[in-house]
Amino acid sequence: MNFEEKVNPELLPVFTHLLEEWNFDDIQFERIKIIEIGKKMTRLSYTDRVTASEHFITDPAVNSNLRIKIYQPKERGQILPGVLFIHGGGFIIGSPEVEEALCYRYVGEINCVVVSVDYRLAPENPFPAGLEDCYAALKWFSQNASELKIDASRIAVTGGSAGGGLTAALCLLARDRKGPEIVFQMPLSPMLDDRNITPSSNQITDKRVLSHSTNVKAWELYLDGIKKDEVSQYAAPSRATDLSGLPPAYIIVGELDPLRDETIDYVLRLSQAGVSTEFCLYPGCFHGFEAFAPLAEISKRASNGYAQALKRALYK
Numbered sequence: 001m002n003f004e005e006k007v008n009p010e011l012l013p014v015f016t017h018l019l020e021e022w023n024f025d026d027i028q029f030e031r032i033k034i035i036e037i038g039k040k041m042t043r044l045s046y047t048d049r050v051t052a053s054e055h056f057i058t059d060p061a062v063n064s065n066l067r068i069k070i071y072q073p074k075e076r077g078q079i080l081p082g083v084l085f086i087h088g089g090g091f092i093i094g095s096p097e098v099e100e101a102l103c104y105r106y107v108g109e110i111n112c113v114v115v116s117v118d119y120r121l122a123p124e125n126p127f128p129a130g131l132e133d134c135y136a137a138l139k140w141f142s143q144n145a146s147e148l149k150i151d152a153s154r155i156a157v158t159g160g161s162a163g164g165g166l167t168a169a170l171c172l173l174a175r176d177r178k179g180p181e182i183v184f185q186m187p188l189s190p191m192l193d194d195r196n197i198t199p200s201s202n203q204i205t206d207k208r209v210l211s212h213s214t215n216v217k218a219w220e221l222y223l224d225g226i227k228k229d230e231v232s233q234y235a236a237p238s239r240a241t242d243l244s245g246l247p248p249a250y251i252i253v254g255e256l257d258p259l260r261d262e263t264i265d266y267v268l269r270l271s272q273a274g275v276s277t278e279f280c281l282y283p284g285c286f287h288g289f290e291a292f293a294p295l296a297e298i299s300k301r302a303s304n305g306y307a308q309a310l311k312r313a314l315y316k
Contacts, residue, residue, distance in 0.1 A: 003206040006256055008284030010296035015286065021207035022090075024217050027123070031093045038098030046108030049074055052100070059136040066133050067118040068140070069096040070148070071103045073111060081183075081314035082150040084138055085116040086159030086166045088288070090191070090210075090218035091130060092122050094162070099291070102303075110311045113150045115141050119166070126224035127235045134170050135177075142180035154314055156184035156247075158306075161210070161259075161288060162218070164190025164251075168237040168266070171246050184313035185247045186306060189257055189287055190266075193238035194219040194231055198261035210287035215258050238262050243273040250278045250309040252302055254285030280305060 007015050022030055051074050057066040073080075085103050087094040096103070096116035103114045119133035138157070145152035159167045164187035171185045196202065196216055205211050223235060233240035249270055253263040260281070270277045282289070282302055290299035 003204070003256065006284060007286065008289075008296070008298055010298060011285065011289055011293050014289075014293040015208060019208040019292065022214055022217075024221075027092055031095075031121075034089060034093050034098055035095065038100075046104040050104050050107045052104075057136055057140045059140070062129070062132045062136050064120065064133065066136055067096075068137055069100065069103070069116045069118070071100070071107045071114040071116070072148075073107060076111075076149070079149055079151050081110075081112045081154035081156070082141055082145070082148070082152075083110075083112050083114045083310065083314075084134070084141055084155060084157045084170075085114050086119070086134055086157065086163035086170070087116065088159060088161030088163040089121070090214070091127075091162045091165075091222035092218060094121070099160075099163075105307065106310065109307055110314060112314060113148055123221040123224065127222050127226070127232075130222075131166055131169050131173065131234055134166050135173055138170060138174065138180050138182070153181060154183050155181065156186065156310060156313060157182050158186035158188065158310065160188035160190075160291070162191050162222075164188050165192050165237065168192060169234045172237060172240055173234050175245050182247045184249075184310070186250045186310055186313075188251070188306060189253045189259055190237075190251070190263060191215070191218070191259060192236060192266055193259075193262040194223060194236040195228070195238075196258075198265070200260040201258045201262065204256060204258040204286075209256070210258055212258055238266060243270050243275060246270065246273070246275050248276040248313065250306060250313070252280045252282065252306060254287060254289055255281060255283045256285060257287040259287065278309060 053070050055068050087099045096118050117137040119130040142152045157167045167187040253260050267279045290302040293299050
């Protein structure tokens with residue numbers, strides 16, 4: 001595949017000049033680098049209307065002092081819906097600050113309260129640490145609904161890439177643990193399958209974007225030696241055999257994303273299980289395109305689409 005020829009022309013400047021291969025030999029450097037990239041991408045056009053604060057959750061179930069960031073309107077009167085936001089980064093990098101522009105946008109456009117969870121990262125904290133942190137944040141969000149002035153029956157969960165995989169996994173976990181209630185799930189370009197057995201997972205080899213080799217390595221670090229036949233559905237949601245009873249979903253992926261086929265398969269199986277699901281496939285788009293090139297028309301179309309889908313779900 002001549003990858004570069006297939007990239008949407010609007011995305012080429014980012015693809016050819018800004019993106020570069022991850023260095024798995026220096027994950028701390030990658031963590032610092034993504035924070036710097038996040039600062040460049042951040043356009044907080046809602047700072048005059050949104051307040052951000054930090055809170056720590058002590059949950060005996062995970063035995064950690066879990067940091068969350070809370071974003072809410074500066075002026076509010078009514079009870080609002082809530083959004084649990086799970087950042088991306090291949091399970092190994094990232095933080096709430098890297099993607100907080102999106103949290104500001106959701107609060108400003110949707111009129112909701114967003115809780116962004118700073119879950120533990122691999123390889124220091126492999127599965128299930130990050131997922132259990134997300135579950136602890138969901139429980140705290142629901143249990144503190146009155147204090148936060150949110151409606152506990154209107155909490156959605158969303159995230160992209162690893163955050164999308166954790167979104168799907170959290171919905172499975174909350175279903176099987178009988179709560180807390182999740183009204184809507186929005187996994188964006190989600191990491192769902194550790195097996196890398198689909199055509200797209202093997203076709204995308206250009207290392208300037210999420211590629212086959214990067215995806216394989218990220219999963220190895222997240223799963224930390226778990227045998228292939230023992231990987232849980234809560235680690236890799238594509239392995240789930242029963243998708244019934246999950247919240248309605250809105251899912252996107254790019255045509256040039258190695259996660260394309262596992263995402264399409266998950267969408268199909270959600271629909272077959274009776275889960276109302278809306279799906280968008282964006283041609284010529286690599287993994288994370290709308291974050292790396294937010295001013296491109298196709299990126300605006302994608303981000304506007306999922307922001308409006310979230311608003312519809314929370315205010316229907």
